[in-house]
Amino acid sequence: MGTYILRRILQMIPVVIGTTFLIYWMVFSLGDPTVGRCGERPCPESYVARLHEEYNLDKSLPEQYVRYMGKVLQGDLGTSFNGNAVIDQLATRWPVTIRLAVIAIIFEAVIGIAAGLLAGLRRRSFWDTLVFVTTLVIISIPSFVLGSVAQMVFGVRLGWFPVTATQGTWQQLLLPGLVLGSLSMAYVARLTRNSLSENLSADYVRTARAKGMSAGRVVGVHTFRNSLIPVVTFIGADFGALMGGAIVTERIFNIPGIGGYIYHSINTKDATAVVGTITLLVLVFLVMNLIVDLLYGALDPRIAHD
Amino acid sequence: MTDPNLLSNQTSGTASDDAVTAVAEHVTTPPARPNGDDARSLGRDAWEELRRRPGFWISATLIAIMLVMAIVPNLFTFFSPQPDPAYAQLANARQPPSAQAWFGFDGQGYDIYSRTIHGARASILVGVLTTIGTIIIGGTIGLLAGFYGGWLDSVLSRTGEIFWSIPLLLGGVLFMTSFPSDLGTPYMIVVGKVVLVLTVLGWPRIARIMRSAVLQVKPLDYVQAARALGATPLQIIAKHVLPNAFAPVIVVATIDLGAYIATEATLSFLGIGLQPPTISWGIAISDASGLGLLRSAPHMLLFPSLFLSITVLAFIMLGDVVRDAFDPKAR
Numbered sequence: 001m002g003t004y005i006l007r008r009i010l011q012m013i014p015v016v017i018g019t020t021f022l023i024y025w026m027v028f029s030l031g032d033p034t035v036g037r038c039g040e041r042p043c044p045e046s047y048v049a050r051l052h053e054e055y056n057l058d059k060s061l062p063e064q065y066v067r068y069m070g071k072v073l074q075g076d077l078g079t080s081f082n083g084n085a086v087i088d089q090l091a092t093r094w095p096v097t098i099r100l101a102v103i104a105i106i107f108e109a110v111i112g113i114a115a116g117l118l119a120g121l122r123r124r125s126f127w128d129t130l131v132f133v134t135t136l137v138i139i140s141i142p143s144f145v146l147g148s149v150a151q152m153v154f155g156v157r158l159g160w161f162p163v164t165a166t167q168g169t170w171q172q173l174l175l176p177g178l179v180l181g182s183l184s185m186a187y188v189a190r191l192t193r194n195s196l197s198e199n200l201s202a203d204y205v206r207t208a209r210a211k212g213m214s215a216g217r218v219v220g221v222h223t224f225r226n227s228l229i230p231v232v233t234f235i236g237a238d239f240g241a242l243m244g245g246a247i248v249t250e251r252i253f254n255i256p257g258i259g260g261y262i263y264h265s266i267n268t269k270d271a272t273a274v275v276g277t278i279t280l281l282v283l284v285f286l287v288m289n290l291i292v293d294l295l296y297g298a299l300d301p302r303i304a305h306d
Numbered sequence: 307m308t309d310p311n312l313l314s315n316q317t318s319g320t321a322s323d324d325a326v327t328a329v330a331e332h333v334t335t336p337p338a339r340p341n342g343d344d345a346r347s348l349g350r351d352a353w354e355e356l357r358r359r360p361g362f363w364i365s366a367t368l369i370a371i372m373l374v375m376a377i378v379p380n381l382f383t384f385f386s387p388q389p390d391p392a393y394a395q396l397a398n399a400r401q402p403p404s405a406q407a408w409f410g411f412d413g414q415g416y417d418i419y420s421r422t423i424h425g426a427r428a429s430i431l432v433g434v435l436t437t438i439g440t441i442i443i444g445g446t447i448g449l450l451a452g453f454y455g456g457w458l459d460s461v462l463s464r465t466g467e468i469f470w471s472i473p474l475l476l477g478g479v480l481f482m483t484s485f486p487s488d489l490g491t492p493y494m495i496v497v498g499k500v501v502l503v504l505t506v507l508g509w510p511r512i513a514r515i516m517r518s519a520v521l522q523v524k525p526l527d528y529v530q531a532a533r534a535l536g537a538t539p540l541q542i543i544a545k546h547v548l549p550n551a552f553a554p555v556i557v558v559a560t561i562d563l564g565a566y567i568a569t570e571a572t573l574s575f576l577g578i579g580l581q582p583p584t585i586s587w588g589i590a591i592s593d594a595s596g597l598g599l600l601r602s603a604p605h606m607l608l609f610p611s612l613f614l615s616i617t618v619l620a621f622i623m624l625g626d627v628v629r630d631a632f633d634p635k636a637r
Contacts, residue, residue, distance in 0.1 A: 019471045022472070026480070026481065031485050035484065137615075137619070140618040142568050142618070143572070148591075148607065149600075156597065156601065240476060241473055243476060244476050244479075245475070247475070247479065247576065252595070262479065263576060266479065266576060267577060274479065281476060282471065285473060
């Protein structure tokens with residue numbers, strides 16, 4: 001287990017360097033770094049000069065990158081055109097997005113696993129078909145359509161939920177959270193179903209049945225738990241998609257979180273904010289992936305002992 | 307739009323006919339193997355399996371319709387009351403569907419039917435070009451990594467991980483903000499940018515699948531035999547590796563195609579994908595999704611979203627059905 005953890009962490013390093021370098025290279029070297037940073041107008045001379053100095057744009061690319069990463073690691077994600085430090089903006093906004101993500105993850109885990117269990121235990125039954133069709137429909141409706149319609153129907157017409165979530169309280173975030181989690185919920189349901197039905201036809205399950213073990217125990221002890229291994233991995237690794245989805249959801253419901261900040265910055269053509277925020281999110285995503293990988297090794301002993 | 311119903315009726319008819327004949331065959335054929343030489347290949351087996359599934363015919367038909375719509379939209383708008391998607395009459399703004407406009411009018415008084423039909427092109431173009439791009443790049447890299455192994459494999463696999471670590475939508479937003487388009491940017495350039503970023507972020511998925519397919523085939527006896535008989539690497543790849551990798555790559559590529567279309571629409575919805583003079587479902591949905599409009603003119607949102615969802619659905623369904631057909635365990 002120890003060597004496994006060490007190996008994963010070592011493997012992680014080139015990926016982190018590569019990914020951040022790719023982003024930096026794309027934004028600051030491939031394109032014109034002053035593009036889209038000053039609203040609808042071209043950037044004034046003084047701003048261009050400041051940007052050149054801030055990002056060391058007259059130095060060589062590797063040196064620029066190293067200095068840039070040094071700042072990112074100290075929490076300096078740049079200052080947007082209106083003078084706000086990106087990190088300060090994020091500091092006030094992250095609790096809202098975390099709340100939104102927690103609602104989404106609970107929803108996708110609980111409902112997704114329950115639906116997958118229902119379908120997987122009764123393969124080719126009515127429930128299986130129902131789950132299959134429902135998830136297919138959810139997967140094919142883009143989240144921005146789902147969000148707009150949910151806001152209209154449940155918020156405005158029926159009045160069950162607040163229409164917008166401008167304060168970002170738990171109660172306000174409930175409906176947006178469900179919308180955000182719905183796509184992943186569909187994937188979780190399908191994954192649980194497939195992994196469960198695959199494990200149910202494994203030899204050791206047949207043996208367990210043959211020696212007279214009760215159906216509940218066969219499922220509960222021998223199948224359900226290891227069927228959840230890929231599901232746990234998926235939920236953890238889904239963080240990136242969740243943050244992408246949050247841009248859309250927070251736009252629709254006017255939520256003052258990180259996604260809403262990205263959308264707002266796209267709209268006001270404030271590339272510094274977009275780049276800084278997304279770089280940070282990608283870093284968080286990489287760390288999440290590492291944690292999931294380590295968890296995976298703990299859940300499934302076969303992985304760690306190869 | 308009577309065509310889809312008509313077509314799907316027809317195809318479901320033939321599908322059930324096929325099912326009947328297939329069952330009949332199943333009953334009669336096993337003992338009789340005509341010339342002794344045609345033990346059916348995996349591909350042929352899968353095709354027999356596919357032919358019997360209504361899901362295959364439904365999704366294939368939908369995809370065919372969408373492709374025709376993307377290539378010759380005029381074929382569909384020719385008989386409609388307002389064939390020109392660029393003609394607007396502000397006095398008609400937000401009117402619901404009627405005989406004058408089958409899908410109603412949008413906020414500018416454009417005919418939604420013809421704009422929805424013409425909007426297919428952008429989505430299909432992005433989906434198809436991105437898929438071709440990922441298959442070419444991912445396929446080649448996966449092939450090289452799996453076939454030659456060693457340090458080349460390590461380098462290519464790690465490189466793939468780097469690109470794989472940037473989530474699709476976040477990467478798309480980042481790229482499109484750094485290389486913004488405005489009203490004057492030509493259509494193909496904007497489409498090209500979206501295709502480029504999706505391809506760059508999407509190829510590692512295909513590469514992984516290709517690599518594992520190669521690794522599965524490489525140690526098999528018949529490949530070793532071919533090698534011993536003096537087959538060149540190129541021959542081995544063409545004769546043994548590619549046919550085996552084909553099915554899983556096509557399955558994932560098809561499902562991803564749906565995802566790429568959805569991502570393009572999302573970028574356009576956020577205002578950084580395709581830009582207004584271009585007609586696209588994402589832009590139409592973005593325009594229609596304000597609460598006020600959603601309340602007064604829900605048809606503006608309904609039709610473009612319906613077409614978008616059906617297209618995404620068709621590709622995902624096709625991928626699902628093909629995967630089941632190629633997976634012997636599912637039978």
